[in-house]
Amino acid sequence: MTTILIAEDSPSLVHDLKALFIKQGFDVVACSTADEGRYALEEHPIALALLDLGLAQGSGFDILERIRNHHRDLPVIIMTARDTISERIQGLDRGADDYITKPFDFSELLARCRAQLRRRSTAADARVTLGNLVYHRDSRTCMIQDQLAKLSTKETALLEALIERPTNVVFRERLFQALYADEDGATPNALDLLVSRLRKRLKDSGCEIVTIRGLGYMVREQGDGEEAS
Secondary structure (H helix, E strand, O other), rough: OOOOEEEOHHHHHHHHHHHHHHHHEEEEEOOOOOOHHHHHHHOOEEEEEEEEEOOOOOOOHHHHHHHHHOOOOOOOEEOOOOOOHHHHHHHHHHHOOOEEEEOHEEEEEEHHHHHHHHHHHHHHOOOOEEEEEEEEOOEEEEEEEEEOOOOOHHHHHHHHHOOOOOOEEEHHHHHHHHOOOOOOOOOHHHHHHHHHHHHHHOOOOOEEEEEOOOOEEEEEEEOOOOOOO
């Protein structure tokens, strides 16, 4: 079930919003302080956050900062009575995805939430996450611990072939054909050397490339199984 975080200090609005989202099939985690909001992020699988700026023990911006530092892909909608242009710009510049001014129409808020969740789902489809590694299919880039990994074209192609089927064996013959079919002088040893280089690149990724003797290779999270080479 999709879980929405509501950080709002008005009990009546929280009551109405919870009823609204639960009726739509969502799970809801509600809090009234910035401290509670930061705690909720770590304790629940939040899919979207609705943040009021005027909270006790800090502000909605404190929760937003926590999200952008530790849950950077989580969509955030600010809902507040502060409706000046400068405040809207500040909220968006600090990482909010959308902004809705109180009082608002509940159907509009629902539509904005659905739009953000669709965008998140589309973005998730375009990337593969394994351990501390995120591979972006659209840009063919690899992030390790939020840092861009400098991979060669061949290393990227090998990672792409393996990570499309994590924890599944990819046969040597398939990898060799995909990577070296157009190179007349390539030998099977070239694949072994490429795997060795990619292993070094993934040193801090929380992932490992496993040799399945006589068959091929697989990529998996470190420690997820016994047979590694």
